[in-house]
Amino acid sequence: MDHQVSLPQSTTTGLSFKVHRQQPELVTPAKPTPRELKPLSDIDDQQGLRFQIPVIFFYRPNLSSDLDPVQVIKKALADALVYYYPFAGRLRELSNRKLAVDCTGEGVLFIEAEADVALAELEEADALLPPFPFLEELLFDVEGSSDVLNTPLLLVQVTRLKCCGFIFALRFNHTMTDGAGLSLFLKSLCELACGLHAPSVPPVWNRHLLTVSASEARVTHTHREYDDQVGIDVVATGHPLVSRSFFFRAEEISAIRKLLPPDLHNTSFEALSSFLWRCRTIALNPDPNTEMRLTCIINSRSKLRNPPLEPGYYGNVFVIPAAIATARDLIEKPLEFALRLIQETKSSVTEDYVRSVTALMATRGRPMFVASGNYIISDLRHFDLGKIDFGPWGKPVYGGTAKAGIALFPGVSFYVPFKNKKGETGTVVAISLPVRAMETFVAELNGVLNVSKG
Helix, strand or coil: CCEEEECCCCCCCCCCCEEEECCCEEECCCCCCCCCEEECCCCCCCHHHCCEEEEEEEECCCCCCCCCHHHHHHHHHHHHHHHCHHHHCEEEECHHHCEEEECCCCCEEEEEEEECCCHHHHHHCCCCCCCCCCHHHHCCCCCCCCCCCCCCCEEEEEEEECCCCEEEEEEEECCCCCHHHHHHHHHHHHHHHCCCCCCCCCCECCHHHHCCCCCCCCCCCCCHHHCCCCCCCCCCCCCCEEEEEEEECHHHHHHHHCCCCCCCCCCHHHHHHHHHHHHHHHHHCCCCCCEEEEEECEECHHHCCCCCCCCCECCCCEECCEEEEEHHHHHHCCHHHHHHHHHHHHHCCCHHHHHHHHHHHHHCCCCCCCCCCEEEEEECCCCCHHHCCCCCCCCCCEEEECCCCECCECCEEEEEEEECCCCCEEEEEEEEEEHHHHHHHHHHHHHHCCCCCC
């Protein structure tokens, strides 16, 4: 039975359309797969990753092809689950809060849908950037599916558009994979959709390589990212939140760098992150003595040498060291201060640091990261999410995360590559703040540069 939903006219897009959804179904592996219990790693099952995260991809029509994207992706998904069969299972919690995948082969949730809107209309309404006001209709939250344990590990919805373009949306359980791992899975999905008989990079489980027994665990670093929780997060204190996307081209990065000493070497991540951290702190206007944090999500695959991880490893392999400063110092000192803190934080990550995090998780009950005063940035620009190509439709117009924030914590931004309507390339950053703070934040940005929505 179809589900017809009329979306209210959005204040941000001025757009209204209807979505017809078929009943959700389970897509199972195309061939029999092993039935086994596979423990996650000590990086995977920390409390801070026990949530679902949505991504979304928009595709232009190819009128010369009569292929149906729903059927192409559905078949490829069944084929991919033969190789990535743990995704077709269900998470269970064992002793000491250890998570493991029960490889039952039950399958992943799949929804077929149609929307009476064209991609050009979405593009014209600036609705191809997060936050997507219609996300819940393009990635329907099937009742009972959003829990972490004992539920499908992937939710996929493919929505045909009236122009013959389509939208591919996916929600994944973050304990199973990270940005690099998701990119690997989606590339495999595309390869199978395009006719390959097997993924070019075979997936590898090997989660034991980032697992340590409590008796052998040695915490060798100070991990302030997992300090005991103190204080109240200044963002999540009951104020209504608003989300906006900002588009940073090379010109905006150059304008930010004019605030820094000309001989100070820095990456675009360091320059942009230090600037956003400072502007966000000014906007939130906390007590000057408040401890503010900028957490860098560091992909640590290249750090691991003993032993190294195989290219097909798709589990979580990142750590989250935090740069820490008082609000007063962030606001009053030159931008160089914040940038050097970020550089020091990044350089602190070694193989021993990663091993120390696994030891901490095994011995301290898999704690949550500190939320109070924290701004987390995840750079997705190197994971090729903008190149997820299912064949005739080419690369997506937008491909990346669907909103700012994760689960109940709004203080997360993702850096997503994007090309705007003018053909300009840059980085999209979605930010969620209380309404009044957002007004101040925009004013701070515009004081230095004129950032326009892509």
